[in-house]
Amino acid sequence: MPPPPPRGDHQKKPGRGGARRPLTRALPLAPSLVLLLLFLAGPIAYCAYIAFTDLQLTGQAHSSFVGFKNFTAAFKDDAFLNAVWLTLVFTVLSSLIGQNTLGLALAALMQRASKTVRTVTGAVVVCAWVLPEVVAGFLLYAFFRREGTLNAILDWLHLPTQNWLFTLPILAVSFANVWRGTAFSMLVYSAALGEIPKEITEAAEMDGAGGWRRMWHITLPMIRRSIATNLMLNTLQTLSVFGLIWVMTRGGPGNRSQTLPLFMYEQAFQKSMIGYGTAVALLLLVVGSLFSLVYMRLLRSEA
Numbered sequence: 226m227p228p229p230p231p232r233g234d235h236q237k238k239p240g241r242g243g244a245r246r247p248l249t250r251a252l253p254l255a256p257s258l259v260l261l262l263l264f265l266a267g268p269i270a271y272c273a274y275i276a277f278t279d280l281q282l283t284g285q286a287h288s289s290f291v292g293f294k295n296f297t298a299a300f301k302d303d304a305f306l307n308a309v310w311l312t313l314v315f316t317v318l319s320s321l322i323g324q325n326t327l328g329l330a331l332a333a334l335m336q337r338a339s340k341t342v343r344t345v346t347g348a349v350v351v352c353a354w355v356l357p358e359v360v361a362g363f364l365l366y367a368f369f370r371r372e373g374t375l376n377a378i379l380d381w382l383h384l385p386t387q388n389w390l391f392t393l394p395i396l397a398v399s400f401a402n403v404w405r406g407t408a409f410s411m412l413v414y415s416a417a418l419g420e421i422p423k424e425i426t427e428a429a430e431m432d433g434a435g436g437w438r439r440m441w442h443i444t445l446p447m448i449r450r451s452i453a454t455n456l457m458l459n460t461l462q463t464l465s466v467f468g469l470i471w472v473m474t475r476g477g478p479g480n481r482s483q484t485l486p487l488f489m490y491e492q493a494f495q496k497s498m499i500g501y502g503t504a505v506a507l508l509l510l511v512v513g514s515l516f517s518l519v520y521m522r523l524l525r526s527e528a
Contacts, residue, residue, distance in 0.1 A: 276504040312512075316463045336419075356405065413454070460520075467487065485508075
């Protein structure tokens with residue numbers, strides 16, 4: 226006789242309960258999604274709208290939609306183009322070169338240093354990182370000013386002195402950002418270097434590879450994902466630096482250290498042109514997004 230058909234309990238078809246399962250799984254994420262919409266997506270959308278208006282802080286009863294007028298005015302403004310150039314210089318010097326290179330060098334040196342040296346060096350570097358931005362700005366202002374610490378050291382060494390905040394303001398604020406932000410890169414690279422198997426470096430050392438060859442052919446390729454991640458985070462943080470430069474130079478003298486965040490603040494709150502200043506902020510957001518896309522593409526190609 227043929228076997229009896231299976232009971233109906235074993236032939237249950239997915240009904241409404243199966244369709245509701247993804248919804249119930251997404252419910253715990255609902256509060257986070259609401260907060261993101263309220264405090265992140267909402268303000269960004271409102272700022273995007275303001276960027277296309279002629280909204281002002283004073284002397285205006287109603288704002289009107291002006292289309293791309295603020296953006297075309299920005300690209301015709303020499304002060305805006307100067308701020309774009311200084312922002313790129315500041316980002317390359319203090320983030321891509323300064324913090325990234327110095328952080329990697331400190332992490333590599335601390336691997337071979339004694340425990341006491343690692344503790345002292347790590348404490349000093351991290352202390353600069355945890356200082357509030359305004360406090361760090363005042364410290365570096367006291368270091369670079371005409372009567373400051375740097376000129377006192379140069380004078381003691383019988384070397385020429387100068388007013389660094391007047392002659393080389395963008396270099397001074399770039400050095401200040403390197404001093405303050407190197408700790409993050411050092412911590413990232415310390416963790417990445419600690420994950421490299423010692424057997425690989427020991428084998429390369431036994432084969433006669435020097436320190437620079439091991440660094441170039443072994444260490445850097447093995448931590449390339451950490452390098453890309455660190456560059457992305459450092460770049461985004463550096464693009465938004467405001468308080469440090471404002472305390473040290475306020476974008477001066479003239480506009481020789483006025484990066485995009487300071488230019489945006491000047492247009493929006495000092496000249497009361499909220500629409501124009503918000504358009505500049507939106508362009509800065511686009512620049513940061515482009516950097517992020519480049520780094521994410523690098524990370525994806527290495528996956």
